[in-house]
Amino acid sequence: MSTPQVAVVIDWGGSWARTAVVDKKGNILWQSRNPNPRNGTKEEYLDNAERLLTTAIKQTGSSQLVGIGAAVAGPVEPRTGTFYQPPNLKVLDGVSFKALWEGKFCLPVWVGNDANLAAMGEYYYGAGRQPTDNNCPVQTLFYVTLSTGVGGGAVDKGSLYLGANGLTGEIGHTLVDSTDYALNCECGSRGCLETKVSGTSIAYIAKMKVSSGEFPESTLTNIDSAVLDSEAVFSAAGDKDPLAVSIIDGVISALGIGLTNIVHLFNPDMIVLGGGVTVGLVKLDLLTQIKEQISTRTMSAPHNDFQLTSTALGDSVGLVGAAAMVWEQFK
Numbered sequence: 001m002s003t004p005q006v007a008v009v010i011d012w013g014g015s016w017a018r019t020a021v022v023d024k025k026g027n028i029l030w031q032s033r034n035p036n037p038r039n040g041t042k043e044e045y046l047d048n049a050e051r052l053l054t055t056a057i058k059q060t061g062s063s064q065l066v067g068i069g070a071a072v073a074g075p076v077e078p079r080t081g082t083f084y085q086p087p088n089l090k091v092l093d094g095v096s097f098k099a100l101w102e103g104k105f106c107l108p109v110w111v112g113n114d115a116n117l118a119a120m121g122e123y124y125y126g127a128g129r130q131p132t133d134n135n136c137p138v139q140t141l142f143y144v145t146l147s148t149g150v151g152g153g154a155v156d157k158g159s160l161y162l163g164a165n166g167l168t169g170e171i172g173h174t175l176v177d178s179t180d181y182a183l184n185c186e187c188g189s190r191g192c193l194e195t196k197v198s199g200t201s202i203a204y205i206a207k208m209k210v211s212s213g214e215f216p217e218s219t220l221t222n223i224d225s226a227v228l229d230s231e232a233v234f235s236a237a238g239d240k241d242p243l244a245v246s247i248i249d250g251v252i253s254a255l256g257i258g259l260t261n262i263v264h265l266f267n268p269d270m271i272v273l274g275g276g277v278t279v280g281l282v283k284l285d286l287l288t289q290i291k292e293q294i295s296t297r298t299m300s301a302p303h304n305d306f307q308l309t310s311t312a313l314g315d316s317v318g319l320v321g322a323a324a325m326v327w328e329q330f331k
Contacts, residue, residue: 050104
């Protein structure tokens with residue numbers, strides 16, 4: 001009997017670093033996670049991730065470890081695995097994870113943007129395995145992560161679309177607000193989709209509106225600013241709190257614009273939403289409303305021939321996507 005092959009993977013987002021051991025079928029055999037160091041240095045961030053990877057490698061036991069796959073939150077040059085100006089992991093700008101970790105762990109390392117790899121994970125192991133509403137196999141899948149930040153990735157007929165420098169899919173940094181009131185984005189621009197729909201931005205908008213005094217009867221005014229987050233906003237919106245409802249209405253409107261842009265640019269037959277904000281949208285049964293907004297904006301009926309759904313892989317999508325990247329090297 002041949003020795004089973006496994007990959008060690010890391011999904012490194014703006015708030016958490018997760019590691020896992022994953023087999024060729026996309027099954028997670030072991031996993032762990034640590035929060036990113038609060039206001040940490042580059043060295044502290046790297047030490048946190050490397051301790052997780054070391055532990056994961058020890059968990060592979062007698063299996064054949066073929067390499068490490070890393071899904072990281074920000075623009076990545078895939079050949080060298082170098083991070084370029086990541087909005088939510090700024091201290092890691094310029095780090096080449098491939099060179100760093102191949103030297104440290106003596107294993108091959110592959111690195112990709114987390115949302116791009118999440119798209120691969122969903123295509124091969126998640127929502128993409130199910131037929132579309134028309135009972136046809138999925139051809140073009142676009143994944144959008146709505147979390148600390150906002151990112152995206154596209155898989156077309158099994159291949160990840162990366163663009164000239166491997167930096168495509170940054171839907172979170174497309175313009176959706178050109179007014180004088182547009183919020184500053186972590187990328188350095190203003191009015192990006194991320195400033196409207198990320199978990200970080202939802203919390204920020206809620207705090208601004210609470211401090212303005214415009215909604216004195218809102219239950220959000222009773223929550224300490226330090227712990228007022230997007231989850232609290234979604235919960236209050238579910239209870240019909242007027243301030244929370246107005247904020248979530250803004251999220252729906254911005255997503256309607258941003259996802260329409262995806263439909264016109266990539267013509268997907270499936271759009272998959274993931275991340276913590278998506279959990280809130282699903283709980284309030286808002287995907288249908290978002291789809292309706294998109295449908296009113298598309299330029300033709302065939303553009304509307306797509307399915308809008310939530311992740312089938314949940315929090316594991318980045319881990320499974322990183323594993324999909326590893327197994328792609330052995331086809």
